[in-house]
Amino acid sequence: MTTTVDVKSFVDELVADVVEPAADALMETRYFRDLRAGTLTIRRLQGYALQHTWFNRALLKSGAIRMIKAADNPRAFKDMIAGIVAEHNHPDLCQEFGINIGLTERDFEEMVPVHEVLLHTSVIVASSLINTCPAAGRASGLTNETMVQRYSTELFNYLQEAPYNIPAENLEFFRIHGIVDVDHAAEAAEAVVRLVRDDRDVEMVRHMAETQVRLKLGKFEGIYDAYA
Numbered sequence: 001m002t003t004t005v006d007v008k009s010f011v012d013e014l015v016a017d018v019v020e021p022a023a024d025a026l027m028e029t030r031y032f033r034d035l036r037a038g039t040l041t042i043r044r045l046q047g048y049a050l051q052h053t054w055f056n057r058a059l060l061k062s063g064a065i066r067m068i069k070a071a072d073n074p075r076a077f078k079d080m081i082a083g084i085v086a087e088h089n090h091p092d093l094c095q096e097f098g099i100n101i102g103l104t105e106r107d108f109e110e111m112v113p114v115h116e117v118l119l120h121t122s123v124i125v126a127s128s129l130i131n132t133c134p135a136a137g138r139a140s141g142l143t144n145e146t147m148v149q150r151y152s153t154e155l156f157n158y159l160q161e162a163p164y165n166i167p168a169e170n171l172e173f174f175r176i177h178g179i180v181d182v183d184h185a186a187e188a189a190e191a192v193v194r195l196v197r198d199d200r201d202v203e204m205v206r207h208m209a210e211t212q213v214r215l216k217l218g219k220f221e222g223i224y225d226a227y228a
Contacts, residue, residue: 007196022213023150031220047227049098050111056091062125076134093173100170116222120215135195136204142188143212149181
């Protein structure tokens with residue numbers, strides 16, 4: 001697979017065959033079935049806020065090391081900078097959502113990541129340090145951004161309705177992600193196309209996307225169980 005056209009076709013197929021079906025599968029997990037049924041508890045919403053804020057902050061902190069590692073690859077380095085700039089305030093927005101539904105700053109300071117969230121975070125951070133394939137790192141972003149966009153739109157829409165009745169201004173985190181992650185996912189897909197160098201990279205990209213799907217689905221199952 002040596003041409004940009006070949007790589008573009010591969011990425012398009014990856015999105016259609018792996019990433020988008022994963023977003024559909026996420027919507028059929030217990031968390032989102034409860035959301036649509038009006039039975040998702042505030043405790044489980046708080047669990048999401050706590051766990052995802054921790055996750056986002058961990059990724060930002062690891063970003064400094066990832067940028068250093070990418071310093072000798074101008075394209076990868078540029079993509080890293082853009083990603084950090086785009087995401088730098090998202091942990092604070094997620095924490096603000098949690099505080100608006102009853103959590104305190106101390107809750108966020110004392111939270112302990114559940115196993116599934118720790119696993120998801122650790123794989124992303126470790127992969128970025130060990131993986132020699134920059135395209136695979138952006139495939140992780142492509143997968144996660146696509147799934148986050150989908151569930152953010154779902155949460156933004158349903159949480160404004162009864163029985164939740166959460167004002168739209170308190171759902172800014174989800175509103176933003178429901179919009180900007182469309183572009184972020186597209187940018188990640190374009191980056192994968194630019195960064196793929198050979199068939200080994202193609203294999204690594206597919207493996208990363210499939211791994212991130214499993215981890216993201218597991219993350220919501222873990223939150224659902226931990227905050228019963």
